[in-house]
Amino acid sequence: MCLGVYLHRFILQCSPLSLAPGARPATIGRMTDKYKAAAEAREAALCEPCRGIQRNWRRAPGHAELVQTQNWKEERGGKPVTITRWRCDRCASTWDYENDKNNQQAGWSLPSR
Numbered sequence: 562m563c564l565g566v567y568l569h570r571f572i573l574q575c576s577p578l579s580l581a582p583g584a585r586p587a588t589i590g591r592m593t594d595k596y597k598a599a600a601e602a603r604e605a606a607l608c609e610p611c612r613g614i615q616r617n618w619r620r621a622p623g624h625a626e627l628v629q630t631q632n633w634k635e636e637r638g639g640k641p642v643t644i645t646r647w648r649c650d651r652c653a654s655t656w657d658y659e660n661d662k663n664n665q666q667a668g669w670s671l672p673s674r
């Protein structure tokens with residue numbers, strides 16, 4: 562299960578180019594628009610407490626209605642860091658929290674799924 566999640570995330574992190582090797586620039590443009598629209602939809606769905614979460618900052622707090630659903634490890638500069646996934650009880654948004662003590666800019670983010 563953990564490995565499956567890890568692989569899935571790995572695939573998600575590949576660039577659009579590697580996902581679509583034969584893609585032409587126009588296709589990439591449309592894909593970028595699609596990602597952008599999806600990102601905007603995620604933002605629009607956020608409830609008030611979720612909007613208040615400070616992102617990409619180590620040890621920034623979440624909020625009381627977040628419920629942890631999963632955790633796994635990923636490599637950052639050759640070192641394993643733990644990522645926890647949370648679901649908001651109020652707006653059903655999914656959040657990831659990356660706990661990397663070597664990176665002050667790791668923290669809360671909205672994953673692309």
Ligand SMILES: [Zn+2]
Pocket residue numbers: 607608609610611649650651652653654
């Ligand atoms: Zn929320």
